[in-house]
Amino acid sequence: MPKEKTICVIDIGSSKICTIIANSIEGRNSVIGVSTVDSKGIKKGVVVDIDDAVEAISQSLERAERMAGYSVSNVYITVSGSHIESLNSHGVVAVSHQDSEISEDDVNRVTEAAQAISLPSNREIIHVIPRDFMVDKQEGVKDPVGMSGIRLEVEVNIIHGSATALKNLTKCVNQLSVEVSDLIYSAFASSYATLTDTEKELGTILVDIGGGTTAIIIFMDGSPVYSSVLPIGGQNITNDLAIGLRASLETAEKIKLKLSESNKEKVEDMLKGELDIKEFGLEMETVAKKFLNDIIKERLAELFRLIAIEIKKANCIGKLPAGVVITGGSANTYSIEKVAKDILRVPVRIGTPKGVSGLIDEIGAPAFSSSVGAVLYGSRVSKENSRFSSKGRGGKFFGFLGKIISFFKSLLP
Numbered sequence: 573m574p575k576e577k578t579i580c581v582i583d584i585g586s587s588k589i590c591t592i593i594a595n596s597i598e599g600r601n602s603v604i605g606v607s608t609v610d611s612k613g614i615k616k617g618v619v620v621d622i623d624d625a626v627e628a629i630s631q632s633l634e635r636a637e638r639m640a641g642y643s644v645s646n647v648y649i650t651v652s653g654s655h656i657e658s659l660n661s662h663g664v665v666a667v668s669h670q671d672s673e674i675s676e677d678d679v680n681r682v683t684e685a686a687q688a689i690s691l692p693s694n695r696e697i698i699h700v701i702p703r704d705f706m707v708d709k710q711e712g713v714k715d716p717v718g719m720s721g722i723r724l725e726v727e728v729n730i731i732h733g734s735a736t737a738l739k740n741l742t743k744c745v746n747q748l749s750v751e752v753s754d755l756i757y758s759a760f761a762s763s764y765a766t767l768t769d770t771e772k773e774l775g776t777i778l779v780d781i782g783g784g785t786t787a788i789i790i791f792m793d794g795s796p797v798y799s800s801v802l803p804i805g806g807q808n809i810t811n812d813l814a815i816g817l818r819a820s821l822e823t824a825e826k827i828k829l830k831l832s833e834s835n836k837e838k839v840e841d842m843l844k845g846e847l848d849i850k851e852f853g854l855e856m857e858t859v860a861k862k863f864l865n866d867i868i869k870e871r872l873a874e875l876f877r878l879i880a881i882e883i884k885k886a887n888c889i890g891k892l893p894a895g896v897v898i899t900g901g902s903a904n905t906y907s908i909e910k911v912a913k914d915i916l917r918v919p920v921r922i923g924t925p926k927g928v929s930g931l932i933d934e935i936g937a938p939a940f941s942s943s944v945g946a947v948l949y950g951s952r953v954s955k956e957n958s959r960f961s962s963k964g965r966g967g968k969f970f971g972f973l974g975k976i977i978s979f980f981k982s983l984l985p
Contacts, residue, residue: 577595577597578594578644579594579951580633580646580647581647581648581649581650581943581946582629582632582647582648582745583649583761583946584651584741585611585614585617585650585652585782585901586783586784587610587611587783587805587806587807588939589611589614589628590607590632590935591605591606591608591632592605592935592944593606593644596947596951596954599951599952600929601927602928602929602930603928603930603931603932603934603947604639604640604641605636605638605639605640606639606934606935607631607632607639609631610628611783612624612625613627613628613744616784618653618740618741619740622743625744626748629748633748645750645751646750646751647745647750647753648753648756648946648950649742649755650757650942650946651698651733651741651756651758652757652787653785654801654802655733656698656733656787656799657731657732657799658731658799659689659732660703660728660797661689661728661730662725663684663685664685664723664724665678665681665682666722666723666724668681671720672722673718673720674707674717674724676717678716679716683700683702683726685726686700686726687728687730694736695733696734697731698732698733698738698756699729699730699731699757700729701728701731702726702727702795703726703727703728704793705725706723706725707719707723708722708723714794729795729796729798731757731760731796731799733757741755754953757787757789757799758780758942759780759799759801760789760796760949762778762780762789762900762941763778763789763796764946764948764949764952765926765927765944766778766897766899766923766924766925766926766941770894771897772791772794772795773794775791775888775891775893776791777789777790777888777897778897778923779898779899779912780941780942781900781901781902782805783805783806784803784807785801785802785803785805786801786805786875786900787801787942788801788802788879788882790892792891792892798882798888802875804871806900806901809828809902809905811824812870813825813827813828813864813868818854827859828864830849831847831864831868832904847860847861847864865906869907869911872905872907873915877915895919895920896912896920897920898920898921899922899925899941900941900942901939903923903938903939904937904938922938923938923941924936924938924941925943927944
């Protein structure tokens with residue numbers, strides 16, 4: 573029988589902390605526990621108060637464990653923040669075998685060679701993602717294992733972040749007597765749950781708009797080529813609404829959500845009429861939808877102009893025929909698709925998470941894309957033993973341990 577594995581993911585964001593526990597059998601993932609709590613001690617993707625962060629993470633984890641009836645010992649955690657950056661690197665090695673057949677060891681060696689870059693001591697590599705292999709100058713090879721050749725080359729995309737920020741996140745989880753299996757860049761995680769293989773191949777940009785940050789990842793020819801995080805998110809829109817309405821942040825957030833929920837028709841019709849806000853106890857009982865839209869539109873326009881600058885930095889202008897996929901907790905913001913189309917001049921769609929079964933009603937919204945994507949990532953990494961997806965912290969040790977266990981099992985009658 574196929575072995576069942578349990579995967580636990582903690583998505584640590586600026587506005588919410590979400591824990592998902594899922595059973596994984598041969599790549600099929602069924603969610604058995606979900607918990608979402610308000611974030612504390614986290615600002616713009618980084619820890620600002622360890623005690624508050626530990627309390628919120630603990631609360632989310634305990635609720636998910638009770639729902640799943642399972643005690644967690646290892647977790648994957650998502651990371652974001654404006655400290656996240658990426659670069660592309662090249663590696664070359666000679667094939668080691670006499671028969672010139674490329675092995676997994678050769679692939680590991682060439683990937684390690686590509687990692688031999690000069691990074692400041694305060695930076696830590698999060699992912700090393702092979703984009704393209706070359707065997708004796710033959711380009712476009714996706715998996716060279718088993719092929720014949722003498723010279724093996726690879727182009728990789730390296731995503732790295734602040735060592736201090738990553739250590740603080742890890743420390744918060746470790747204080748709960750839970751080990752961190754791996755760190756996952758939030759937009760990379762979201763790509764597993766929202767993007768199709770065709771979109772990745774053609775060229776697309778995934779924009780994951782959270783509460784305090786907007787994480788970006790650009791795919792071309794099936795692999796990431798550029799990643800960045802902007803220190804702007806849905807909370808900035810809420811702040812502007814609170815000032816415009818002379819209301820508290822909590823009330824402004826509720827009005828923003830009500831506006832988005834009450835308008836499913838065409839954008840032109842959205843701007844007509846008044847929104848009833850009597851329930852919020854403000855000086856006014858109604859507010860013009862156009863007034864709210866003008867506030868929201870200005871902040872969204874600023875965000876997408878910054879995204880356009882990032883696309884230019886990545887040298888990808890005119891190279892993203894699959895357009896923009898918007899996901900994250902602020903993806904359903906009023907008129908977001910229209911603003912994105914007007915500024916970026918590419919196709920736009922809202923990405924919702926797919927790929928898991930079980931308690932999907934709890935995690936069907938764009939806000940859970942990185943959480944669900946991290947489950948799919950964890951399932952793939954555990955299946956492939958961290959072969960290509962990342963550095964695979966501890967992967968070699970656990971692979972060796974697994975061989976020892978398998979050997980002793982083979983001695984049993």
